[in-house]
Amino acid sequence: MIIDRKILITFIILISIFFLxxxxxxxLFVESFFYDNxxxxxMLKHVKESLLDTIFYTGVKKVIILFTVFILFLYLYSFKASAIKLKEYRSGLLIVWLSVAIxxxxxxxxxxxxxxPCPCDSLYFGGNYPYIKALDSMPQEILKKFKCYPAGHASGGFALMSLFFLFESRRNKILALTVALTIGWSMGLYKMFLGDHYLSHTIITMLLSWLLILIIKKVVNKYCKL
Known part of the structure; x- marks a missing residue:
């Protein structure tokens, strides 16, 4: 059975936050702090190839992709007879790789x-469209398709929360989770400062990412005999 206590609690929190x-x-209240009426x-403007773009957008995405390839390499290398020490981390490596991919x-x-719609699309912030939430019906006269919810950019950073399951010691687990949350929130806040996402977009992405990671961990531990 896939569902366990941690998965159920995370799911309940996710649904509760969603409806909140x-x-x-x-x-609207939070995003208004990032917009000058x-x-x-x-607060920020997205300029391609700028320092902020390199650090918080294109650069961090490339680093995460390279990291994913590196994790896959370590996982495959762990099957070599000489990689005795690495074998201990095989399940964790698979969890991390699947999480960053899925x-x-x-x-x-x-x-x-x-x-x-994104905040920048909303009439509240100088856009051309009404403020619409996930459960609201889109007016028929609006033909444009929006892709702003949840926060896709930050999902790569939050997927790194799976590093929590790569280590055994509590210290390393907490350190890995802290680093992952820092990366995820730095990516999420950057997009909020640009007017591309609301706070809920980032929080829902974080909670959904953790839920998916817990499910992946459960499946790997149960069905992948390493």
Missing amino acids: FEFTNID VSNKW VPFVIGLLKATTNV
Whole structure:
């Protein structure tokens, strides 16, 4: 049976947070701190090949991709007879690799189907469209398809929370989780400062990522006899 206590608790928290944002205007309240109504400008502007773009957008995505390839290499190398020490981390390596591959993919599928506008699209922040949440019906006269919910960019960073299951010691687990959350939130906040995502987009991505990671861990531990 895949569902366990941790998965169930995470799912309940995810649903609770989802409805909290759906029935309140917390997103508008928080996002308003990043938008100047006088100048009609966001806190940051996305400039390609700029330092901020390199650090928080294109650069970090490339690093995560390279890291994923490296993890896959270590996992495959662990099957060599000489890789005795690495064999101890084989399950953790598989969990990390699957998480970094699956989490962004699932988040991407959701983004393509939810049809939720970004903050910069909203009339509240100088856009041309009404403020629409995940459960709201899109007006028929609006033909544009939006792909803003949940936060896809930050999903790669939050997928790294799977590193928690790569280590045995509590210290290393906490360190790995802290680093992953720092990366995920730095990516998420960057997009919020640009007006590309609301707070709920990033929080839902974080919780959904953790839920998926727990499921992947459960499946690997049960069905992958390493």
